[in-house]
Amino acid sequence: MTGRIRVRRFGADSIALAATLTVLVGVTIGGFFLLDLKGLNLGQATAKMFHDLGIMFFSPGADHFTLPEMGWGLLFTLALGLLTTVIGAIPALVLGLLAARNLGPAWLSWLLRGFVAFVRAVPTVLWVLIFAVGAGLGSVAAVVGMTFHSFGYLLKAFSESFEELDEGTLEALKATGASWLSIVTQAVIPSSLAAITSWTFLRFEINFTTAVAMGAAAGAGGVGFDLFMASGFYFNLHEVGLLTWGILATAVMLEWGATRLRDTARVRS
Amino acid sequence: MTRRVEQVFRDRNLMLWGLLVTLAVVVWLSALITEFDFGDGLASFPRALGWLVANFVPNQRALNNLPSILNRLGETVVVSVMATVLAALLAFGLALLGSRTTRPHPLFTPVVRAIGSLGRNIPVVAWAMIFLLAFGQTFVTGLLALLLESVGFLTRSFLEITDETAAEPVEGLRATGAGWGTVVAQAVVPTLLPSLTSWMLFMLETNIRSATLVGLLTGTGIGFSFDLYYKSLNYPSAALVTICIVVVVLVLEALSNALRKVIL
Amino acid sequence: MNVLEIEALSKDYRGVPALNSVSLTVKKGEFVAIIGRSGAGKSTLLRCINRLVEPSTGRIRVDNIEVTSLRGKGLRGLRTRVGMIFQHSNLVPRLTVIENVLHGRLGFKKTWAGLLGLYSLSEKQRAMDLLVHLGLEGQAHQRCDRLSGGQKQRVGIARALIQDPHLILCDEPIASLDPASAKVIMDELRRICDEQGITIVVNLHQVEVAVKYADRIVGIRAGQVEFNDAPKDLKKKIIASIYGQNHEDLLVEGVEE
Numbered sequence: 001m002t003g004r005i006r007v008r009r010f011g012a013d014s015i016a017l018a019a020t021l022t023v024l025v026g027v028t029i030g031g032f033f034l035l036d037l038k039g040l041n042l043g044q045a046t047a048k049m050f051h052d053l054g055i056m057f058f059s060p061g062a063d064h065f066t067l068p069e070m071g072w073g074l075l076f077t078l079a080l081g082l083l084t085t086v087i088g089a090i091p092a093l094v095l096g097l098l099a100a101r102n103l104g105p106a107w108l109s110w111l112l113r114g115f116v117a118f119v120r121a122v123p124t125v126l127w128v129l130i131f132a133v134g135a136g137l138g139s140v141a142a143v144v145g146m147t148f149h150s151f152g153y154l155l156k157a158f159s160e161s162f163e164e165l166d167e168g169t170l171e172a173l174k175a176t177g178a179s180w181l182s183i184v185t186q187a188v189i190p191s192s193l194a195a196i197t198s199w200t201f202l203r204f205e206i207n208f209t210t211a212v213a214m215g216a217a218a219g220a221g222g223v224g225f226d227l228f229m230a231s232g233f234y235f236n237l238h239e240v241g242l243l244t245w246g247i248l249a250t251a252v253m254l255e256w257g258a259t260r261l262r263d264t265a266r267v268r269s
Numbered sequence: 270m271t272r273r274v275e276q277v278f279r280d281r282n283l284m285l286w287g288l289l290v291t292l293a294v295v296v297w298l299s300a301l302i303t304e305f306d307f308g309d310g311l312a313s314f315p316r317a318l319g320w321l322v323a324n325f326v327p328n329q330r331a332l333n334n335l336p337s338i339l340n341r342l343g344e345t346v347v348v349s350v351m352a353t354v355l356a357a358l359l360a361f362g363l364a365l366l367g368s369r370t371t372r373p374h375p376l377f378t379p380v381v382r383a384i385g386s387l388g389r390n391i392p393v394v395a396w397a398m399i400f401l402l403a404f405g406q407t408f409v410t411g412l413l414a415l416l417l418e419s420v421g422f423l424t425r426s427f428l429e430i431t432d433e434t435a436a437e438p439v440e441g442l443r444a445t446g447a448g449w450g451t452v453v454a455q456a457v458v459p460t461l462l463p464s465l466t467s468w469m470l471f472m473l474e475t476n477i478r479s480a481t482l483v484g485l486l487t488g489t490g491i492g493f494s495f496d497l498y499y500k501s502l503n504y505p506s507a508a509l510v511t512i513c514i515v516v517v518v519l520v521l522e523a524l525s526n527a528l529r530k531v532i533l
Numbered sequence: 534m535n536v537l538e539i540e541a542l543s544k545d546y547r548g549v550p551a552l553n554s555v556s557l558t559v560k561k562g563e564f565v566a567i568i569g570r571s572g573a574g575k576s577t578l579l580r581c582i583n584r585l586v587e588p589s590t591g592r593i594r595v596d597n598i599e600v601t602s603l604r605g606k607g608l609r610g611l612r613t614r615v616g617m618i619f620q621h622s623n624l625v626p627r628l629t630v631i632e633n634v635l636h637g638r639l640g641f642k643k644t645w646a647g648l649l650g651l652y653s654l655s656e657k658q659r660a661m662d663l664l665v666h667l668g669l670e671g672q673a674h675q676r677c678d679r680l681s682g683g684q685k686q687r688v689g690i691a692r693a694l695i696q697d698p699h700l701i702l703c704d705e706p707i708a709s710l711d712p713a714s715a716k717v718i719m720d721e722l723r724r725i726c727d728e729q730g731i732t733i734v735v736n737l738h739q740v741e742v743a744v745k746y747a748d749r750i751v752g753i754r755a756g757q758v759e760f761n762d763a764p765k766d767l768k769k770k771i772i773a774s775i776y777g778q779n780h781e782d783l784l785v786e787g788v789e790e
Contacts, residue, residue: 004654005654005657005658005661006674007629007631007635007650008632009629009674009676011676012531013532014627016532017462017463017466020528020532021466024353024469024473025354027354028350028351028354028355030347031347031350031351034347035344035408036407037407037409038405038406040404040405040409042409045404045405045409046403048402049403049404052402053399056399075302076302076303078299079298079300079302080299082295082296082299083296083299083300083303086296117522118515120478120518121515121518121522122511122514122515123479123482123514125485125492126511126514129495129499130317130325131313133317134313134317134320135309135316138304139304140305140310140313141313143305212392212394212395213392213394216395216486217394217485217486224394227394228486231401231402232398240398243395244395244399247390247391248387248390251390251392252390255386437619438623438624438625438626440585440619441617441625441636441692442623442625442636442639443585444583444585444615444619444623445612445616445636445637445639445640445692445693445696446609446610446611446612446639446696447639447640447647448609448644448647450647451639451644451647454650455625455639455650456625459625459628460625460626460627462627
């Protein structure tokens with residue numbers, strides 16, 4: 001047999017893959033040429049960056065606040081995160097039941113999910129700033145603004161968990177003549193409890209980070225605000241370092257907790 | 270026998286009530302700490318809605334700003350893509366070093382995990398403010414902040430898929446005598462590339478959402494636009510910026526979902 | 534001539550012993566089946582031979598070359614001479630059947646050719662011939678994850694054969710297959726041994742299959758060799774001891790008490 005022997009294949013999936021990667025890489029390379037450095041000396045700036053990072057991480061310290069005060073700031077930020085998680089979770093649970101395609105009408109599911117997609121498309125910081133016009137830059141605007149994404153994320157997560165429930169179980173219960181409400185309270189929620197807890201804690205982890213961001217960008221207070229002051233006002237790298245360590249430690253603990261919960265949920269199911 | 274069954278139900282109900290009470294207490298404490306008033310919160314909704322409908326609508330003057338808004342939006346999208354792609358490359362390299370399937374040495378794993386943790390547990394805003402000091406109000410600040418955050422998330426995901434999905438093909442190819450580089454090129458990459466790309470698209474969605482926030486703090490991109498109009502009380506223009514952001518996010522989400530279905 | 538010599542091989546994982554002073558010789562052209570419970574050490578034993586697992590102590594010689602001290606190029610050279618097939622085939626799922634077969638040649642290539650996957654026409658021809666022989670010609674350009682278990686395993690065999698190996702190690706190759714596919718695979722392995730003189734060492738947990746196909750059976754229990762003789766010498770009592778059961782409780786055909 002002469003001629004060439006083909007080895008590889010070119011299906012729709014590989015073409016889509018290649019096209020996606022080409023576009024992404026192309027834009028990346030193009031970006032370096034098109035974007036404006038505005039006269040920045042990259043070498044100098046990079047050297048300064050390493051110098052800054054060195055001071056931050058290896059000699060943290062504080063002039064404008066004490067360690068207990070930073071602790072309070074972390075607690076404040078955690079509290080903000082917790083509030084928005086709980087306030088978002090409760091309606092998400094109720095509406096999540098309706099949005100689940102095996103529990104509620106299809107059009108309602110479609111409507112709720114569409115609404116949520118829109119809500120999540122507006123960045124959280126913009127929600128907070130919008131509410132701040134009426135309520136002022138403080139906890140109220142922060143909590144209410146952050147709740148939108150909290151609610152949206154959890155609605156999607158909860159409804160998808162409910163949809164994963166065994167069809168047979170639901171069918172059997174419906175056949176016994178049980179009402180929708182009793183099916184939900186006696187079967188759906190108890191089976192999904194592990195998943196619900198896991199998702200909620202995951203969102204709490206995200207909300208902590210968001211609360212830090214709102215403190216920095218939308219005047220909500222807490223460590224985020226302290227960080228904003230230390231870096232943008234006092235230019236005190238030692239403080240920035242100390243605050244970053246505090247935030248890092250808290251976030252790592254939350255992540256550890258969320259992972260533990262998720263693994264227990266997985267094992268149970 | 271019935272007594273025991275009753276006992277089980279009573280214990281379960283007790284536990285449930287206990288949990289709910291604890292939750293209520295914690296929430297009440299949090300409201301206290303943050304000085305959050307539930308009444309105020311509830312009242313803010315109709316107030317905000319009224320304000321939105323009246324003021325947060327683009328007008329002709331706002332539309333005049335559209336070209337500059339689109340320009341900044343483009344910049345933001347490009348920076349987000351750059352951050353995502355570069356982060357994916359770095360994260361893949363780190364995953365190769367840290368995964369028990371391909372690591373040169375076991376000690377690499379905890380180091381790689383620590384780097385990932387550092388990247389994703391320091392909030393992107395923190396990174397943004399840190400880099401602002403060195404790189405000023407240029408696209409580099411936002412790029413680096415998003416980059417580090419993305420490396421943090423992607424490294425964890427890539428590690429997981431390299432540990433699990435790539436393990437069997439790697440073993441199969443190692444047994445034929447192929448070297449490490451060949452194993453990576455001929456077994457790891459072909460197996461993982463669709464998942465890696467899917468994760469990249471997901472990360473891109475996240476980054477575009479974060480980019481507004483980062484831009485606000487660092488005076489770059491679309492975040493800067495919003496901040497500019499908001500601070501000068503030019504709410505119609507701020508509304509236009511918001512609408513543009515929403516459109517981009519939704520389009521990207523739809524595109525990303527469609528692509529991921531075909532690729533995987 | 535001995536293709537494989539294992540001397541006092543031990544392996545422990547952080548103090549937990551998996552293999553305890555195992556010694557074994559395999560002659561050229563032999564078909565050896567290793568039986569034992571899950572966790573008895575069969576997989577570990579096989580993987581020590583081509584160093585996918587590092588032995589703790591002991592010596593292994595393949596074709597009279599000391600395996601335990603090989604590094605880098607030498608180790609890779611050994612692996613090109615030893616083929617291996619796995620319980621789950623261990624193919625690269627999204628690549629085509631023929632590309633997976635050609636992977637068997639990667640160990641022979643220089644780094645660049647390996648990285649880029651450059652194969653010669655004769656290699657590709659050889660791969661196609663193997664696929665024809667194994668009845669997979671029609672699937673040559675299909676994605677491997679679309680194949681059945683039996684088909685995947687045949688691809689695995691082709692990948693091993695294209696290496697022109699002296700020895701093929703098989704780690705539970707039929708454990709995940711239905712009886713019909715299992716027969717196809719075992720028949721093929723036996724044919725390879727008879728027609729090409731390639732030495733075969735197979736891990737199995739089905740004793741009847743071992744008795745039917747093997748020239749010699751090795752029974753492993755808790756990391757130690759309990760039996761090392763011809764199938765006709767395998768009695769139910771011995772199987773019971775290997776599997777830790779009462780011999781009345783075993784479902785084994787064709788074996789005497």
